[in-house]
Amino acid sequence: MQKKLVILGAGESGIGAALLGKQQGYDVFVSDGGVIKDIYRQELAVNHIPFEEGHHSWDIILNTDEIVKSPGIPEKNELMKKVREMQVPVISEIELAYRFSKDKKIIAITGSNGKSTTTALTFHIFETAGLNVAMVGNIGLSYARQVATAPVDYYVVEISSFQLDDIKEFKPNVAILLNITPDHLDRYDYKMENYVASKFRIAMNQGPEDYFVYCKDDPEIIKHLEKQTIYSTTIPFTIMEPLKQGGFMANEQVNIQVNDEPVIVSMYDLALKGKHNLYNSMAAGIAGRTMDIRKEKIRESLTSFKSLEHRMEYVASVRGIDFINDSKATNVNSLWFALESMETPVVLIMGGVDKGNDYSAIRELVKEKVKAIVCLGVDNAPIREALSNDTPLMIDTRNMKDAVQAAFKHAAKGDVVLLSPACASFDLFKNYEDRGRQFKEAVREL
Known part of the structure; x- marks a missing residue:
């Protein structure tokens, strides 16, 4: 039957x-x-x-x-x-898709921030190496649709904790855990340990022939590793110290030491800038080496990658002011990463539907780097309360055109206008893509 x-x-x-x-x-x-x-x-x-x-x-x-x-x-x-x-x-749909693709190679990527960028970069490495690969999951087509309509040999899958909650046998050849910061805690009884455990499910079915790639600088990951046994081959990455095996920084160079063929790239040659992208580049490079992709191809990919739409996407330079679209930054941590990578004064456009954000984590960066905040949302009170003492100027706006014009007015040559909302978009926009597109349109009209 x-x-x-x-x-x-x-x-x-x-x-x-x-x-x-x-x-x-x-x-x-x-x-x-x-x-x-x-x-x-x-x-x-x-x-x-x-x-x-x-x-x-x-x-x-x-x-x-x-x-x-x-x-x-x-x-x-x-x-x-x-x-x-x-x-x-x-x-979950991930589990169903796996059921009919378990004979293929699967690289699964999760984390609170940087998943989409790392997934796209890993896909770029595999594609540059000439492999029959697809990028699926939370980015692009669903994994199940790809398996049904255009099966491939390698699946690079972006996976959220919600998708991991309902896996049974899903077993990726390479599992990458980028970082864990508080997000979606309303779905996990407001307990961080439940959210962490959910992320770690990515490795639960792995064996010694598989790889678990993780960030050694993330306190939540390290804390959980003390409690949970990982049965796969573990490969860490870090920017704090040299390693015998894994990804690390030395002499301002990214080193990927996996399977006896080191990949070395100057951090200045990496296509993706900013500290958080050192981690993303290492994770993607390690995934490539576990699948024996040649070091030349990995180096070429890490230096030629074009960043994704709505993720630290350079839009234009108007009168010496750079405009950057980071509409995908829907939580405080994403905004932290964006500000952390900025090297010139910032006029920040932020706001939207606040998921109970704790802005204290970005206060120091705001003080150091942000000359004005343009609030864009129906209710800007939480941002005003949290950050008004940390920046000289705060402006309220209710639509993207006004926000961009206000930011342009208060920026000077050499500054960056950064859209990095730290909030969901549903108060004024259909979704973060719509918000990002409206930003780009408003910039082009300046």
Whole structure:
């Protein structure tokens, strides 16, 4: 008899899971409590996959063999409580995709910040080396869609903690853990240790033939490593000390020492600037070496990579003022990394939907580097309360055009105008991409 598969949530990961499930012979049903985007609704119709939207049919959902849950659905949801109570097996789309690609090579990347950049850079290294590779997960196409429609030999997968919460057997050949800082704690009972444990699930099924690549300078990672046994081959990276095996800095050069062929690149030649990108470059370079990609190809990739849209993306220089779009910075830590990499005075555009942000972490950097803050949001009070004593000037704006013009007015030649909001975008924009595009448009109109 056909195995019944219910997919909760019809975003990119849900649709990918539906296509893969159907292709593999499951009896698939898609249920979304909200409105399904037209493009996804058409895809379901064309592929003859039954679906519902605007409600959930509990009788169908609770009588299935397995559920693929969208990472956006919290466990506190009434339906999920019932699903758990009835002990219906739940997996993530990542798990389903893995089930049908486990004979391929998988490089999985997680962390609170830098995931997308490191995923894109790792993909760039593998592509430059001529390998048959795809970049999937939280960036681009869903992993399941890629497996269903255009399978490859190497998958570079960006994974969030929510996706890791529902894996069972998922076992990447290389697991990269970049860093862990407080984020999404509302989904983890406001307990940091729950969030950390969730991130570490990336390595839970690995064996000695696999690699666990981690940042040795991250206190949360180090603390957790003392408690958890890792069964794979561990490879650290650090900017604090030389290592026999792993990634490290020496004489202002990035050194990647893996599998007897060291890769050495001057930090000044790296395509990605800033301290946080030293870590991202090391992690990606280590992934390349674990797969025996030649050092020349890794060096070439690390120096030729173009950064991603909305992630420290250079937009233009207007009258000697550089404009940088970092709209993807939706938490305080991302803003910290952005400010930390700045070497000239900054006019900062920030604000949006505040997820209970603690701005104290950036106060010193704001004092040191920020000459004005342009607040962009419906409610700018939290930013004003936290940072008004740390910068000479604060301006309130309610749309992107005004924000960019105010920033331009208060910036001087040689300064940087940085959009790095540290907040979600939903008060004034569709999403962070929309916010970033409006920023670029406003800059071009100056």
